[in-house]
Amino acid sequence: MYQKLFTPIKIRSMELKNRIVLPAMGTKFSGKTSYVTDQLIDYHVARVKGGTGLSIVEVCSVHSPSAPRGFLSISEDCYIPGMKRLTDAIHENGGKAGLQLWQGSICVGMDPTAQILVASDMPMRPGLTLPGITKEQIAEVVECYGKAAARAKEAGFDCVELHMAHNYLPHSFLSGGINHRTDEYGGSLENRSRFPLEVIRAVRANIPEDMPVFMRIDAHDDYLENGLTIEEVIEFCKMAKEAGVDVLDVSRGNVISAGNKFEVPPIDLPRGFNIDNAARIRKETGMLTIGVGRINTAAFAEEILEADKVDMVVMGRAQLADPDFVTKSKEGRLDEINYCVGCDQGCLDGFANTDCPHITCLRNPAVGREKECEILPAEKPETVLIAGGGIAGLEAAIVLKQRGHLPILCEATDRLGGQFLTAGEAPRKEEMKQAVIAMAHQAEKLGVKIRLNTPVTPELIKEIHPHTVINAIGAVPIIPNIPGADLPFVLNSHDVLDGTQTASGNVVVIGGGMVGMEVAEYLAEKGCKVTDLEMLKEFCADMGSARKTCVTESVYAMGITPVTEVTVTEIKDGMVIGTKDGETVTYPCDYAVMAVGSRSRDGSALEAASLEIGCGYFTVGDAGLARRALDAVREAFDVAITFDKPEVHKDAVKPKKIVFVTGATGKMGQETMKQLLARSSRFKVRILARASAKNKALLKKYMCPALEIVWGDMADYDTILKCVTGASYVLHIGAMVSPMADDYPEDTLKTNIGSTLNIIKAIKAQPDPDAVHFAYVATVAMTGQRLEPIQFGRVGDPINPSIFDYYGLSKVFSEWSVFDSGLKHWVSIRQTGQHPSAKEAGDLPIVTHQPPNNVLEWSTAIESGICMANLCEDWVPESFWRKAYNLSSGKDYRLTTWELMDINLGAFGMGLKDVQDARMMAKYNFHGHYYTDSDLLDDILHFRCIPADQYWGGVREEMRRMAANPLIRAGFPTAEQMFAHNKEVGSKRMGTYWMFENNEENWIKAFFGSREQQKEIKAFDDGYDLHHPSEEETYLDHGYDESKGLENLTLDDLKKAAEFRGGECLAEEVPDIYTPIKWKCADGHEFMMSVNAVLHGGHWCPECLKDSWKPGQIAKKSKFFNQVWEPIHDPGDDYEIPMEYSAYRIREELMEKLGLK
Structure with missing residues (x-):
């Protein structure tokens, strides 16, 4: 079977056992570093064990100044040991290893500290043009390629691949659409080829003669004026062959146009779309060639090879979806393969999403978690009742059965597959439909007990009395509260795609997200004239880049009319009515189709029944929150491999505690929310946020079944009561802070005090107020300025808010209200300065309020979040409550104002004394001190986890990298400019310059004592004493024993x-x-x-x-x-x-x- 595919091939001294290549796909498995990790090794080993012929390790930087963090690097010798661990692991398991050498040009920009190199001047936006690389830099980069190749050999790689496609630096030289140079590196193809050829020769010169060199190249440029033609590519490849390239890896695509769809091609593109290009290049160059482009079955790969179009095939995402793809194909176990469906959700979209730690896969949630997600036999077979036979329910059933458990899969309808099956009815998505059908067949083959037309009810749960219930009942289409939405000609998208409802003639689709646009395409294919209405500024906003490009092109090609920024207000016979740009608009139609999203089905009765009889209970997929199939499959998989662990089952048989969090859109609030969501087996998180566009965009990435968002104002009692009701914990982190607190002091007092009183009243209104635990976040601002010799403070020291600090004042009265609330379980966490500070902090007048030697014992935002989440755990002792604590990251986080400024600016050769006038920095009346008692909080809540030298070292390194980037350095203000800026900021209301410029005598008294005292302050150049105050701890007398x-x-x-x-x-x-x-x-x-x-x-x-x-x-x-x-x-x-x-x-x-x- 597949004889050609499994025929060995020899390239110089390297012999591959088959013709299948695992390509260099970006994974982000190096984390925030550029080193090889165990995660990366496990990923490659799994696919080597699965039979791949050659593993090419992903994009690897060759040039340190332009190496982005989060990508592998081989730019220095320090990376060799990690690379050697990787190649050893690949070789020990019978594989061959290649390393892709890379300089990313504009694609390194995801790391703001990485130097961006481009072939020629590239305008980015008005006022910003990236300068073209100089000849000196060209020589430097060429040398780096050569040294990187030598390191690759030393690290044990069998071959190297040069990435010369996709807008990376070599490609940006090759392409006439990007390279506009007028010297010997631009103009003719010969000149444009000069730099790439110098790279090839440098690489060839630094590795043994018998070591193969591969080259990834675009077949031609798409959507790029004056871009590379295939004829030019062929001529360049001939030159590359002469320079030492052995194998062509023929790809397609670029990141600066719609051609991006070809790099990681989605389901919308046909399988093998680029093979004919590769075949032509192979024929005309006579070179060994690798075919690329949605080759996801062994049969198709064999067909390509048998037709003698290419010599090898890239099967990357096929091996993401199933690491054993190669072995299963060779052994004919085709019905066991999880085939890639080209959804791009976990790979391309996961890579592009900066909030996603690494890639994953809809078909294989174990990607990047190979060891921890090993499917292990069950110690004891357990009966698991699964409610819902969609993709989440099927995934859970299959994995449970593979482990030896006894799943019972109940589906309320007469078919398996759920919404994934429905989605497969949309144009170009047949592979998705076939995938879920294959899952159903696999479940049947494994022997899963399947009951169709059987909704799970509380009675059924009690009858079966399983070990665990998995709620996978999915979601139903949202029917918005629009007049006329219930008219007979108004259909819903799911029923239309399923074929249970039919539309014809003029159709208006309401909703322009993925489902809306796909049902629009479906209807257009059926001959309907379709108009799609979307409330947002763009349609397909919930799609990844490649799918969005394809669907957008299809929409216009099919004659569909998309209309954005329109809000539907009413539906009448024959028309949909809405508002756009403040005016009423009408859209005539024969049918209207609702496609505005889905909402989870109510599973509360199932949960109650499960917990009543002591069953474990889990909710997965859309049953918890309507999202992507990627999320549904991962959640189902994770439950199936962990549900029977004692510590997991212990939480699953108990109702989850609701934690209500205010201020979740701030730094501390976000970190708290993230910590709690990571413990979703124990907690449900309810947050209150203002319904601003900014907050909605920020919170979108946190959406999950464990998160409930209440949109509203914490100054409103009824809203607070709604949020507190049912909560076991209330974490009051939110407050009006600077600059809003400075600009609106009265609102600050009303909001901060009022919200605290609202919470107190709402807790008292609960059936059992003593069961509610209230954590109030206070502030170091309550205890005011503590310069030496009184730089040390502790809880119980005098409350002393700074003059004019209405925020600090609001916190004093709020905390007093908490102390004397009469509640049984409360705690006040007095937060210190939190790092990182808000980006706009340097533009606020209060920056002049800080004396140069002002002291502060900082906390990191991460540790603050851990602290707040930990206090919600059951192991917190009763003695913790009804007290106040000082929160900081510890004594090693003690810094003065000038020390922090030197950390921030030192890499640019500046410090506080260069950018501020000591005479115009306040003498006192700010806030901050060191703590003698902050260890008490950590002793109880155990939140400190980041050593100070590591943290501040990371800040320094960030600044060093920024200063080393010529583009950033060139745009960074000089000391003189920063000095002038700080003076300008200080001249705004509340700034120290403003005080004197406007004769604000009370302000002068508060911050300097008097004009005379201000005149006595020395300038930095005249001997102002910058120093780090003593750390010998002192204590104030509290007046009692x-x-x-x-x-x-x-x-x-x-x-x-x-x-x-x-x-x-x-x-x-x-x-x-x-x-x-x-x-x-x-x-x-x-x-x-x-x-x-x-x-x-x-x-x-x-x-x-x-x-x-x-x-x-x-x-x-x-x-x-x-x-x-x-x-x-x-x-x-x-x-x-x-x-x-x-x-x-x-x-x-x-x-x-x-x-x-």
């Missing part, structure tokens, strides 16, 4: 503590430390506050923060507060500055409104 513990303090202890604060404890008894009691401050204000808030939280008289800031006056009356004031202020700093807005009054009004007083 801390060794006793709060619960053991007597009334006399409390009176002494109040006296230390300049006031009195008026309580006659103290029921507990959490119940507010009466106190009086030095100014005679009487107030109610818990012992916990006063002594553990550091809070004191709220009325002293009612109408003005007067910290200097408070310090004179309070020994406690004086500890954070006197050491860093002049004696005359006893001013009182009025507040424009009163946090105290706003809280009182909100408490009254919410009935919390």
Whole structure:
């Protein structure tokens, strides 16, 4: 069988056992580095064991300055050991290894630090032109190719392949559509071939004579004016042969036009679309040639080889879909093969998606997870009831049966295949239809018990009483709430594709995503005149690039009329009515077809029944959230290989805890959400976000069954109540922060305090408030400036928000509300500065508020997210709650303002002293300090995982790479420009320059003490002392015997503590430390506050923060507060500055409104 395909072939000294090549496909398996990983080795070994003749390792950079991270590199000797591990593994399993040498030109741009090299000047946008590579750089890159080839040989590779296609640097020289040089490297084909030929000769000169050289080349340029013709390619290949190339790997496509569809061709392109080009090139050059282009069956490959069109075939995605494809084909086990269907979802789209860690495959979810996803025999066969016979249900059933389990697959209809079968009815998607039919046959052959016309019900679950229930019941089409949507001539897309509903004449399809455009094509093929209406700015927005290109071309070729940015408002007899550009528009029709997406079927009854009898319960695919088939198959596969692990089953028999998260679109919120979603076996995540276009775009990548998004405003109580209801945990991370907090201080107070009070009230409204755990995120801004000698702080130190900091003020009153809420389970996490900072931080006036020697103990966003997620785990002790903690990444993250700035700018030869004027940086009144107690939080929640030297080293390396990129360096501002920019920023409202320019005396007092004190500040050049303050820990006196513990303090202890604060404890008894009691401050204000808030939280008289800031006056009356004031202020700093807005009054009004007083 397939004699030609399995005939060996010898190329120089390398003999291949068959004619099948695993090509160099981008995988991202090198992670964020450029080194070989175990993941990459496992991927190749699986396919070598599966029988491939030659494994060519993916695009590998030859030139360090232009090497993008996330791609392999062989540009330095340090990469050789990893490459040797890879080749050894390939050879040990009977394979041959090739390495593809690559310089990516514009395609390295996904890494902003990589140097972009182009053949000639290339305009990118107005004001930005990429300069063409210089002759000196050409010589440098040619030399790098030669050295890289030598390293490849040293690493044990059997051959090398030069990538000279797809807009990479050699191709950009070859193509007259890209190369506009006027020197000896441009113009004629001979000149345009000069650089690629120099590369070939350098490679040939640096490897043994018996080592083959392959060359990937485009057959011709598509959609590119003045691009390469096939005749030119043939002439170049003849020259390449003379220079030392042995084998041509004939591809097609480029990334700067619609030709991108040919690089990773989707199902829309016919199988073998490029073979005739390869055959012609082979015939006219006399060279060994590899055929490429959707060759996904052994029969088709054999047909091509038998016709003597090529010598070998690339079968890449065929081996992604099934790593044992080659062996199964050779042994005639064709019905066991998972065939590639050309969907591009996991390979091309996964590679292009920067949020996707690596490629995968719809047909094979184990891609990149070969070891962890090994299908192992079950220790004990278990009965598993699967509800739904679509692609997710079938995948689960097949894998379960392969493991030896006892799946029962129930399908409510009379056929298997679900929506995937329906999708296969669309034009050019027959292979998808055949794939799911083959899955059904495979399930039958394996002996899976299949029950058609059998919906799974709670009664059936209780009757069978399986070990586990898998809900794969899928989704149903959404019928939008549009007047007329229920008229008889309004159909839905699924029924149309299934053939159960028929349309004719003029048809309006409502929805221009993938389903909408495919049903439009389907109808156009049937002779309908089709108009497609899409609400977004583009149609096919949910498609990957290659499929989108193909479908778009087809849509216009078939005469379909797509209309974007139109909102359908009504359907009447004979027409669809909508609005576009603010005007009413009508579209006459005989039929309208709804294609606006799908919603999951309700599986709550199945879940309840499963949990009631102690069954494990899982939801997979569209039953959890309507998405792509890729997601459905992966989820089903993962459940099938893990459901019987004790730790997995333990979670599966319990209802998942709902965690409500505010602020999920911010850095800390996103990291928290990601951590919780990664634990979806235990948690469902509910987030509240404003329904802005920005938020919708950001959250799109997180959409999954474990995530529920509520669109709304946290200042609205009814919205908060909806979000809190049913939640086990509430993580209140959201707040109005700078710059919004600075621009809208009153809204900040109302939103930040109001949202906290809303949550407190909503928790109290729950049937069991004690079961709800509330984590409030406070801030280091509450404790204000702590310059040396008081640079160390801890929970319980005086609350001291900076003057004019309404954000900090809002957090003070919010945290006090949490402390004295009466809730049983609450915690306040006082967040410090979080890195990375917001990109716009350097453009805010508050950048001038930071003294050069200001201290801060930073936290990373990742570790902050882990901290918040960990506090939701069952192992958190009861003693954790009803306290405040300082959150940081540890003592090694302590930096001053000038040190952080030097990290950011050092690679560009600059530091803080070069870009700021020390005399115009605030003397005090910012916030920040080191912590003596932040380890306490990590001791409980165990979130620290990134060593500081690794983290800051990574930041430095990022900046070093950016500075090494000539394009970035050329566009990077000089010290003089940055100095001028910072002065301009500081002249905006709130900036220090603005204070003096506008005679804002109160602001000057707050940030400098007085004009005189500002004049005493030295310039950097005049001896300003930049230094790292001492790390010898110091502690403030809290005014009571801390060794006793709060619960053991007597009334006399409390009176002494109040006296230390300049006031009195008026309580006659103290029921507990959490119940507010009466106190009086030095100014005679009487107030109610818990012992916990006063002594553990550091809070004191709220009325002293009612109408003005007067910290200097408070310090004179309070020994406690004086500890954070006197050491860093002049004696005359006893001013009182009025507040424009009163946090105290706003809280009182909100408490009254919410009935919390």
